[in-house]
Amino acid sequence: MLGEGIIKGMAETAKNFVGSYFTADRLTTVQYPEERLPLFANTRQFPFLVYDGADWEKGLRCVSCQICEKECPPKCIYIVKSKDKKPDYKGQMQFYPETFNIDLSVCMSCQICVEVCPFESIKMDTEYELSTDNRFDGLLVRKEQLAKSNDHYRKIHPHDAAASDAALAAEVAKAQAKAQAAAVKNAGSTAAAK
Amino acid sequence: MPPSFYILAALTIAATAAALSLRNLVHCALALSVAFIGLAAVYLQLDAQFVGLAQILVYVGAVSILVVFAILLTRNDEATKPLVSRFSVAGAATALVVLGVLTWAIDKSEFTHRKLPPAPAATVRQIGDALMTHYVLALEVIALLLTAALIGAVIIAMHNEEPKS
Amino acid sequence: MTDAIDQIFVNLKHWLVGWCPADLQPLASIILSVAMVIGVFAGLFAVVTVIERKGLGRIQNRYGPNRVGPFGFLQFAADGIKTLTKEDIVPRAADRVVHYLAPLALVMPVFAAYAVLPFGRNMTLTELDGGLLFFFAMGASTELAVFMAGWSSRNKYALFGAMRAIAQMISYEIPLILSAITVVMLTGSLSLVKIVAVQGTYAGWLPDWNVFTPWGFAGFVLFMIAAAAESNRSPFDLPEGESEIIAGYYIEYSGFKFALFFLGEYLGMFAISGLAITLFLGGWHAPAVWLTWVPSYVWFMAKLMALILLFIWVRGTLPRLRQDQLMNFAWKFMLPLALINLLTAGLWHFIPPGGVRWFICSALVVGPYLMLGQGLTSPDKATKRVYRFAD
Numbered sequence: 001m002l003g004e005g006i007i008k009g010m011a012e013t014a015k016n017f018v019g020s021y022f023t024a025d026r027l028t029t030v031q032y033p034e035e036r037l038p039l040f041a042n043t044r045q046f047p048f049l050v051y052d053g054a055d056w057e058k059g060l061r062c063v064s065c066q067i068c069e070k071e072c073p074p075k076c077i078y079i080v081k082s083k084d085k086k087p088d089y090k091g092q093m094q095f096y097p098e099t100f101n102i103d104l105s106v107c108m109s110c111q112i113c114v115e116v117c118p119f120e121s122i123k124m125d126t127e128y129e130l131s132t133d134n135r136f137d138g139l140l141v142r143k144e145q146l147a148k149s150n151d152h153y154r155k156i157h158p159h160d161a162a163a164s165d166a167a168l169a170a171e172v173a174k175a176q177a178k179a180q181a182a183a184v185k186n187a188g189s190t191a192a193a194k
Numbered sequence: 195m196p197p198s199f200y201i202l203a204a205l206t207i208a209a210t211a212a213a214l215s216l217r218n219l220v221h222c223a224l225a226l227s228v229a230f231i232g233l234a235a236v237y238l239q240l241d242a243q244f245v246g247l248a249q250i251l252v253y254v255g256a257v258s259i260l261v262v263f264a265i266l267l268t269r270n271d272e273a274t275k276p277l278v279s280r281f282s283v284a285g286a287a288t289a290l291v292v293l294g295v296l297t298w299a300i301d302k303s304e305f306t307h308r309k310l311p312p313a314p315a316a317t318v319r320q321i322g323d324a325l326m327t328h329y330v331l332a333l334e335v336i337a338l339l340l341t342a343a344l345i346g347a348v349i350i351a352m353h354n355e356e357p358k359s
Numbered sequence: 360m361t362d363a364i365d366q367i368f369v370n371l372k373h374w375l376v377g378w379c380p381a382d383l384q385p386l387a388s389i390i391l392s393v394a395m396v397i398g399v400f401a402g403l404f405a406v407v408t409v410i411e412r413k414g415l416g417r418i419q420n421r422y423g424p425n426r427v428g429p430f431g432f433l434q435f436a437a438d439g440i441k442t443l444t445k446e447d448i449v450p451r452a453a454d455r456v457v458h459y460l461a462p463l464a465l466v467m468p469v470f471a472a473y474a475v476l477p478f479g480r481n482m483t484l485t486e487l488d489g490g491l492l493f494f495f496a497m498g499a500s501t502e503l504a505v506f507m508a509g510w511s512s513r514n515k516y517a518l519f520g521a522m523r524a525i526a527q528m529i530s531y532e533i534p535l536i537l538s539a540i541t542v543v544m545l546t547g548s549l550s551l552v553k554i555v556a557v558q559g560t561y562a563g564w565l566p567d568w569n570v571f572t573p574w575g576f577a578g579f580v581l582f583m584i585a586a587a588a589e590s591n592r593s594p595f596d597l598p599e600g601e602s603e604i605i606a607g608y609y610i611e612y613s614g615f616k617f618a619l620f621f622l623g624e625y626l627g628m629f630a631i632s633g634l635a636i637t638l639f640l641g642g643w644h645a646p647a648v649w650l651t652w653v654p655s656y657v658w659f660m661a662k663l664m665a666l667i668l669l670f671i672w673v674r675g676t677l678p679r680l681r682q683d684q685l686m687n688f689a690w691k692f693m694l695p696l697a698l699i700n701l702l703t704a705g706l707w708h709f710i711p712p713g714g715v716r717w718f719i720c721s722a723l724v725v726g727p728y729l730m731l732g733q734g735l736t737s738p739d740k741a742t743k744r745v746y747r748f749a750d
Contacts, residue, residue: 002732006677013418013676020417029421220510224457227503247492255499255532259525262506318489318549 520607555642
């Protein structure tokens with residue numbers, strides 16, 4: 001019958017209208033500044049540098065190998081290696097970055113720097129409310145702003161942080177085992193020499 | 195005659211003069227609509243409600259649209275001839291002479307100097323009654339004419355769509 | 360007491376006019392009434408734009424505007440300030456005089472149409488003998504303004520929009536007027552005040568409104584559909600199709616002139632809803648005898664809000680009609696139904712009251728509707744394709 005579809009349609013919209021006051025699934029808007037959508041586990045926005053411990057300069061994992069700088073597709077990372085060395089998490093003396101700048105307006109969040117870093121030192125952060133009104137260097141972040149503690153990393157990406165910690169612990173264990181084996185061999189050779 | 199009549203008459207005459215002399219055809223059509231409105235206002239001022247309102251409904255609402263559509267569908271370039279022709283003086287003189295003769299003829303005739311009967315109250319009911327009893331033949335003939343015009347228009351429009359079949 | 364509240368505006372106006380010297384009293388009375396009508400309906404326009412946006416939002420599973428003012432109800436103020444402060448751009452090739460006059464030519468007849476609507480007991484601005492004719496005359500004058508707007512912009516899309524709008528308005532004026540004529544036939548007068556007065560009695564538990572008769576119901580439905588088409592309201596808003604020819608005939612207007620077009624369109628919608636209330640829904644009468652203590656203008660406003668909400672609801676539900684579907688609907692469906700409705704109304708008048716009358720008239724209303732509906736919705740039979748140039 002002509003008009004049947006119209007009546008059915010109007011019943012549907014009436015249900016939508018009335019239902020939007022009572023059921024949550026008929027009104028799915030998230031009112032942005034007051035409410036925010038929960039972030040997924042794999043959320044990534046822009047990179048940050050991880051440091052262990054309490055002192056960000058002493059615990060910074062980055063050894064300034066400059067692999068991320070070379071691999072970055074839009075070349076948004078700028079690193080200046082230091083002249084002196086400092087001890088890293090395994091106790092070895094490593095270089096550290098004197099300057100580490102990332103231009104966030106160029107960064108495309110591809111995560112390649114994270115994938116190629118051998119030292120688990122650059123990871124993706126989830127902070128997205130970064131607007132600034134300074135259009136020249138408002139989005140240029142330096143080493144001080146990039147360095148965030150490992151606790152922060154554990155909080156935002158618990159699964160990945162656990163994997164990263166396990167990898168580093170395995171490295172430490174491997175280094176210790178090697179040192180022990182070398183010490184045993186040394187003790188054996190000195191004993192043999194005696 | 196009340197001053198409102200003079201104002202309305204001036205408006206109507208000005209609009210008609212504009213309709214005759216404007217360069218742009220669509221402007222002329224719009225000035226003609228203003229003339230129709232002026233005329234309707236004169237009818238309303240004479241207490242002929244039905245005629246005045248029907249004038250607006252039919253002329254401004256339909257005939258003006260028709261005129262405008264006709265202009266748009268048969269459009270040619272804008273007027274290129276000069277606005278004031280070479281014979282303007284002779285033309286104005288002839289028009290004035292004709293106006294004078296007509297005014298003299300009307301003034302001298304019986305029509306203007308007879309006693310006017312009291313204006314009949316023409317309510318809608320009386321107009322309706324008159325149309326259905328005294329003038330029903332004229333009404334039916336006009337209706338037939340309109341139907342013929344409508345059918346003719348539909349046939350002409352239909353022909354244009356299928357020239358090859 | 361209820362009478363005092365009912366006539367409060369009338370008495371207020373008389374008291375205010377009494378303060379003026381005797382010569383100026385008619386003029387003062389006119390100015391006060393006109394100012395009140397303009398004030399109330401412009402305010403209603405402001406509120407309805409917000410209600411429409413919020414209503415459409417809820418229908419579409421989202422909030423409407425809810426930032427400006429409590430629950431977003433001051434949004435019209437923000438919109439108003441925005442429109443007033445926008446630059447008024449007139450295209451270089453546009454016809455300046457006509458471009459300037461078009462919004463005025465739209466809004467003036469629409470405001471004039473409010474002069475004959477009875478808003479309450481003794482609350483009509485002018486009790487014209489041919490009130491209904493005046494209303495339709497004002498409605499017809501708006502078409503010229505639409506053409507002026509479209510043509511003066513020197514923009515072919517604006518002209519398309521204007522032509523379509525005029526074709527639509529002219530086509531739908533016929534069912535509109537024909538369904539109003541049935542009311543005039545049975546009331547015997549063109550005066551809107553008399554039409555409302557005739558619907559004031561209560562027969563049994565239903566009031567004597569025209570919508571509760573078969574011809575009145577059909578007339579009301581036809582009138583509302585034609586009214587939606589006259590005000591270029593969804594689903595008939597192809598001339599101003601926002602997603603197709605962007606704004607149609609008022610595409611070249613910005614700032615306050617655009618606001619005037621918007622105002623004219625919404626005010627036209629209110630005016631024609633007001634006329635529908637007057638003709639079919641009993642004007643300012645209450646729906647039951649025991650509700651007559653509520654003031655008359657409250658009933659008029661309540662019915663007006665109900666019709667506006669109906670328009671908003673239909674807008675949120677139906678997709679837009681294409682131009683040829685629109686024209687087919689007007690000429691092949693609504694015009695025959697309106698003509699048959701005339702016949703039905705005539706039969707209603709001559710057959711004595713009783714069940715026979717109801718049966719015959721209902722059959723005459725429902726039968727053609729079903730048959731025409733069948734004819735219009737039956738799918739085209741698929742025929743063998745004929746290729747002109749191949750094989």
